[in-house]
Amino acid sequence: MGLIEDLETAIGASRRNYGELLAIASDLLVEKAQALENHAPQPIVLGAQPWTVARLQKAFPRFRAAQTYFRERYGLRANSWQVLADRANAVETALIHLGLAIRPNSTTTTMTLSSS
Structure with missing residues (x-):
């Protein structure tokens, strides 16, 4: 036992x-x-609106300055204002989607799916 x-x-x-x-x-x-x-980490606060060629040209005195800024910030390379705007918006949209960045005063819409 x-x-x-x-x-x-x-x-x-x-x-x-x-x-x-x-x-x-x-x-x-x-x-x-x-x-x-x-x-x-605190989310990055982005500009209130996505980038357009007009906004880029207003924000940066020369294309070279814009190229340098976005290369240092996001590692982007572009040969035109439009390509730069498109690529910057793609990166910033991904950051927002991942919760790493926000746009002030932006409204978010949520969709509700219902089953029948």
Whole structure:
């Protein structure tokens, strides 16, 4: 009977250890989630409107200045105002979609799907 009692004691200890491990793991996950929330990057605030050729030409005195700005900011390369506007808008749209950037005063529409 000594072996059975030893086995039961070992199983009980194993269950306690398993429970303690789960509690510790849970605490670690909560702590990690809180740390991520506290150190989450603030979204980049973009211009209120997407880029157009006219807006680019108004914002930058020369095409070279616009090229340099967007190359340093997003790594973009373009050979014309229109291509630069299109590529900058594509990158900024992706940033907004990923939650890494926002446009002030922009309205977002949500669509609700209903099933019949």
